[in-house]
Amino acid sequence: MQIRLAGIGGQGVVLAGVILGEAAAIEGLNVVQTQDYSSASRGGHSVADVIISRDPIYDIIVTKADVLVALAQLGYDTTKDSLKEDGLLIIDTDLVKPDREFIGAPFTRIAEETTGIALTVNMVALGYLVAKTGIVKNESVEEAIRRRVPKGTEEINLKAFRVGYEEGLK
Numbered sequence: 001m002q003i004r005l006a007g008i009g010g011q012g013v014v015l016a017g018v019i020l021g022e023a024a025a026i027e028g029l030n031v032v033q034t035q036d037y038s039s040a041s042r043g044g045h046s047v048a049d050v051i052i053s054r055d056p057i058y059d060i061i062v063t064k065a066d067v068l069v070a071l072a073q074l075g076y077d078t079t080k081d082s083l084k085e086d087g088l089l090i091i092d093t094d095l096v097k098p099d100r101e102f103i104g105a106p107f108t109r110i111a112e113e114t115t116g117i118a119l120t121v122n123m124v125a126l127g128y129l130v131a132k133t134g135i136v137k138n139e140s141v142e143e144a145i146r147r148r149v150p151k152g153t154e155e156i157n158l159k160a161f162r163v164g165y166e167e168g169l170k
Contacts, residue, residue, distance in 0.1 A: 001135055004065040004082055005048045005125070006075030009037060012122030013071065015148065017048025020126060022144035023136040024052040032057050045078050052135055067133060069125055070096045071107060090129060092121070103132065105167050111160055120160035127164025138165055 003020065007013040014035045021033035030053050037046040049062040068083040069090045070076035076096045083089060091104040105128060111120040123145070130138055142158055149157045 001052050001066045002062040003050045003067045004062045005069045006079040007046050007071035008074050009044045009046050011071050013046040014048045016122040016126045017050050019144045019148050020050045023140035026140045030057050034061055045074055069129055114163045115156050115160050123157045123160035124164035127161040128168035131165045131168025
């Protein structure tokens with residue numbers, strides 16, 4: 001499965017991609033994770049690609065995404081053509097106005113209401129993605145979160161992930 005996460009700098013898209021890739025590796029799957037972001041630390045584009053497979057992977061970047069997660073309009077606008085025609089588009093419904101069929105939730109608002117920190121939007125969206133696709137087990141993602149987020153933020157990030165996961169089960 002080829003997954004592309006797109007947003008703007010400061011939304012944690014790259015960290016979400018790293019965590020998803022690590023969760024796949026924990027499960028013994030083959031994984032490639034790459035990232036592309038502008039030199040602007042906040043506000044520029046930010047993209048994380050994750051390819052997950054039981055078989056060997058020959059692509060090093062997403063060629064045609066099975067899933068596109070867009071957390072900002074700029075992220076959507078710059079990556080929408082990479083989504084397969086029958087691919088799954090997941091959006092932050094408050095921030096992205098797509099021109100095709102989608103699913104999603106107001107991830108940033110959920111993050112702010114749940115944790116008080118908009119920066120946990122990446123974990124909310126990651127939880128939603130995992131619930132909707134089943135690409136990896138939520139336990140594997142939780143282990144990857146514990147390994148990868150800054151020390152002292154594990155619980156707030158786990159809370160955000162779990163809320164997003166529950167939202168995705170609806």
